[in-house]
Amino acid sequence: MLFWHDQFERCRCLACRFQRRHCHPFAPKFVNVTVDFHVDQRKLFMTPTCWICGAALDAGGYEPLVRVVCRNCGQRNLLQRTFDHFVPVETLGAGGMGTVYKARDTQLERFVALKLLRKDVSSEADHDAQLQQEARIAASVNHPNVVQIFSLGMDHGQFYVVMELIDHGSLDDLMESQGRLTEHQVLDIGIQIARGLRAAHRKGLIHRDVKPANILFVDEQAAKIGDFGLAAFATQQSQHTESDRVVWGTPPYVAPERLCNQPEDVRSDIYSLGATLFHAVAGKPPIDSNTNSATELCELKQHPAELRSIAPDVSSPTARVLQRMIAPDPKQRAPFYDDLLAELDAARRALEIADARRHSSRWPFSGLFRHH
Numbered sequence: 001m002l003f004w005h006d007q008f009e010r011c012r013c014l015a016c017r018f019q020r021r022h023c024h025p026f027a028p029k030f031v032n033v034t035v036d037f038h039v040d041q042r043k044l045f046m047t048p049t050c051w052i053c054g055a056a057l058d059a060g061g062y063e064p065l066v067r068v069v070c071r072n073c074g075q076r077n078l079l080q081r082t083f084d085h086f087v088p089v090e091t092l093g094a095g096g097m098g099t100v101y102k103a104r105d106t107q108l109e110r111f112v113a114l115k116l117l118r119k120d121v122s123s124e125a126d127h128d129a130q131l132q133q134e135a136r137i138a139a140s141v142n143h144p145n146v147v148q149i150f151s152l153g154m155d156h157g158q159f160y161v162v163m164e165l166i167d168h169g170s171l172d173d174l175m176e177s178q179g180r181l182t183e184h185q186v187l188d189i190g191i192q193i194a195r196g197l198r199a200a201h202r203k204g205l206i207h208r209d210v211k212p213a214n215i216l217f218v219d220e221q222a223a224k225i226g227d228f229g230l231a232a233f234a235t236q237q238s239q240h241t242e243s244d245r246v247v248w249g250t251p252p253y254v255a256p257e258r259l260c261n262q263p264e265d266v267r268s269d270i271y272s273l274g275a276t277l278f279h280a281v282a283g284k285p286p287i288d289s290n291t292n293s294a295t296e297l298c299e300l301k302q303h304p305a306e307l308r309s310i311a312p313d314v315s316s317p318t319a320r321v322l323q324r325m326i327a328p329d330p331k332q333r334a335p336f337y338d339d340l341l342a343e344l345d346a347a348r349r350a351l352e353i354a355d356a357r358r359h360s361s362r363w364p365f366s367g368l369f370r371h372h
């Protein structure tokens, strides 16, 4: 594609401004540049005007990083929309409450995760205050197993949440790529997440949306629970639904008490974590049904599958802990995270002892020492 030199003088692309490859006074009058040169390097525009003809773009209502076609010249422009001093640079994924972007914090010059909540999520002023209060408490939780919330704001009429950027994927991704996880992996993840949930519970928070997609990895071992405090936004929204049988949550992991209109507490998060770990180690959730009906799910959750009937290789201490976590009656689950952590730790120790025995019995002279 050919462009006049003087068009580059008006070009606000960072490549031209800083490298001055095309804007130098002795640069040739015509240069060969493709549109992709600008788009691939994410040299984005600060104002919604077409970078070819300068015409104003109809940017109303567009999400960030959307390509908008210029009505004047037909050029496709990558639209940048900043949220205060946060500049989205890449879409990380979309979930039930909105879209998550990798974004640049232009004040602190670092990358963060920016979650842009859907426009229909809360718009009433008194609710906003309540939601901000919940997010403020969540932001005060500072623990190695909790995704840190940095900031919360509203711009372009949309709530956004700025979080620590975690870039080794989620448990959901891992389950998709690896299939069933090992018992060791599952117990390690369970212990870490229970520690994170305990830290938040000490501040009075329950999560309400523990599920594989909300468990993120910092590296191969370290796991963090994300989206703390954000469930309040979604539950807020579900109160606007007409039928009381429409319940917010992810069916395989949501606790039966929410489905059965019973009060929720810390044990509801323990259920969701148990269902998550069950799914990870067995390859199937304890309730395998496609229904979205709260009444049917409430009924199904009264009879969860037996872990050892799906995955007979799982040791009985691990199976016992996970089965207790997903007991239909909250009274049968561990009442506090300290109890749960003691049970998970004991299951892990039993697994290590069993592994050590198995390993030593493979040694040819092990029988000589066993009875001493």
Ligand SMILES: Nc1ncnc2c1ncn2[C@@H]1O[C@H](COP(=O)(O)OP(=O)(O)O)[C@@H](O)[C@H]1O
Pocket: 092, 093, 094, 095, 096, 097, 098, 099, 100, 113, 147, 163, 164, 165, 166, 167, 169, 170, 213, 214, 216, 226, 227
């Ligand atoms: N803090 C974060 N850092 C990096 N990626 C994240 C972060 N939070 C969420 N994501 C990713 O963004 C995508 C959408 O997340 P989210 O909107 O929370 O979806 P869901 O509702 O399924 O939890 C997911 O793929 C998730 O892994």
Ligand SMILES: [Mg+2]
Pocket: 095, 213, 214, 226, 227
């Ligand atoms: Mg999430």
